[in-house]
Amino acid sequence: MTETPETSPEMTDLPTGPGVTFTFIYYFSGAALITTLLAVKTLGVGFGAGITGQLALLVGSVAGLLGTFYNRTKILEIPVSKPKVFARQLEETLSEMGYTLTETVDTVSVYQRSRFRRLFSGDIFVQNQDKGVVLVSRAVNIRTLEKRLG
Structure with missing residues (x-):
């Protein structure tokens, strides 16, 4: 008989993003x-003109794809054999990226940049687990962390 593991009570849910x-x-x-x-202001055409809708569809699609690629929420799970060594390496990497630890709630640590830079980069959430670490942030931040830690 196989039992499904239950989430331990000290584990906090990480944000999953939109x-x-x-x-x-x-x-x-x-x-x-x-x-x-x-387009309406510069081309002098009305909202109902075909070119306005086509241009909006093209630019909107490109912006949607780029925004999704860089700013969607991504989760990275890293298995760790030496937690203290990895914690020090992660702290150094986040510091180099401009992040500092702002708060810790249960097992989740929140790293943020300075006030102005935070608006454009988002937070990085780090949760230490039994056999690894889970990182949650914008895709661009996770890709950078994968390169630097991996």
């Missing part, structure tokens, strides 16, 4: 709206 679909729609709609308004 998801790929919402991220795409967010960037698509924002870019499409701005493109439509700029």
